[in-house]
Amino acid sequence: MDKKTPAIKTQNFIEVKGLSFNRNERVIYDNIDLCIRKGQVTAIMGPSGTGKTTLLRLIGGQLIPQKGMILLEGKDISKMSRHELFAARAKMGMLFQSGALFTDMSVYENIAFPIRAHTKLPENLIGELVSLKLESVGLSGAEFLMPSELSGGMNRRVALARAIALDPELIMYDEPFAGQDPIVMGVLTRLIRSLRDALDLTTIIVSHDVDETMSIADYVYIVADGKIQGEGTPEELRTHHSAFVQQFLNGSVEGPVDFQFSQKKYLNHEVGT
Template sequence: MQTLKPVLHYNLTFPIFDRNVPNLVEIRNLHFGYGDRAILSGLEMDFPRGKVIAVMGGSGSGKTTILRLIGGQITPQQGQISVDGQIVHTLSTDGLYALRRKMGMLFQHGALFTDLSVFENVAFPLREHTDLSEDMLRDLVLLKLNAVGLRNAAGLKPSEISGGMARRVALARAIALDPQLIMYDEPFAGLDPISMGVTANLIRKLNDALGSTSILVSHDVNESFMIADYVYFLSQGKIVAQGTPKQMQESDDPYVKQFVHAEADGPVPFHYPGKSLADDLGIGKTGAPR
């Protein structure tokens, strides 16, 4: 098993996204919906090896659905997703479980086992998927916890640590098996500014130390742009813009500008679409009641 290499420094300067880097995950002509309600339409996405890719967009745009499709929890109605050369929805149950061993997942609120200690939370995937001796398992868990700065919290329960620390424990658990692919579902949700910065730095450091590919689903522009190599913007289940964080910050696309600069009105309107207030109140153009 590959062990976690020490991280000695952190550099916020990344090269321009290189399309020649081979992809770990590829999405082609992907369509998915529930009944007649379309969620994703015609997606084409590349997730190169060793890169951090952010998938951003408003609530309900289909971001988390992409993670569920990659993990094989749901099946596309059209198109395909391949991970490490394997088409996910064509795999047998055993094949899917084997593929998932190459994946790590950080859920939106950590999803730690509340009755288990910090140590046992991180040990859980190792106990489930390996036959390591207790001594080796202990050493690996402590290495993972040390990587997120929480080795000395190993004996505590999740209720005894802060929300930011719990998120870091969940991150240590997500990398327990040294995955090729790490998926993050809103990793910054509910964190204070310090914890957000710590979590963002860890995501980038651990990705580079493991040589993994990271898919970061997030609403948070500052932290995501700080660590991502490339960004996809989704709206109503379609990709409306993509590029490097710098390109997105400088974009003139109305949707990207509204999202990046947190503007209240724009392509995503403030008012829910429908009749005007004047129509509802029965007021004519002159202001007199009809």
């Protein structure tokens, strides 16, 4: 049994243990546990304003929990030195909800930015990498466009190319489908899954878009009120015993969550949580 234990542990790229995090008096997470398995697409879902983006910031080390641990391959992110955290972030790619491209930089410069920050590669190799990343998201030849010249869908795909510029082991998507039309949502859904399959990426998707996320996720956590309300494969969650989980997945007005109360409770807290 002892010889098998290390092999079991290596299946988890991220382990969250006893995590508690507050913003002033508001409890965002209250003693939660979850695991992000290597090579899987894990979704963190829940109503707007419940702290899904905050969880990504905790994993990235931008925020420090009041209690608990966030382990990256067994090492506590909150205890890492500045140098260790910089190296850990090189293993992570992040697609921000807004895309967050540098507006005064071309597409080429946006994608080259993390490569230059974390490596000392010569410019000819950087150029080849930029071209490869753009090709992987279906935007070959877009290197010298400016962000203002991109459509919303193109902006999101350029941001995705930048997120995978360093061939990360983990990629995190913050509301990748928000504000996109059905065609772009379909393109992004296919891209997320194909990149995961081609690169064996460990993937975290934060979203409240049920259909798109459930179609590509291997495992799902549903969070609200500081707790994990349900977890499992998409198939398991569709028959989950929790009335809250069923209300969320089905978009029902009737259920344990009072819509008007929920809106008042999370008003002014959605940004950054």
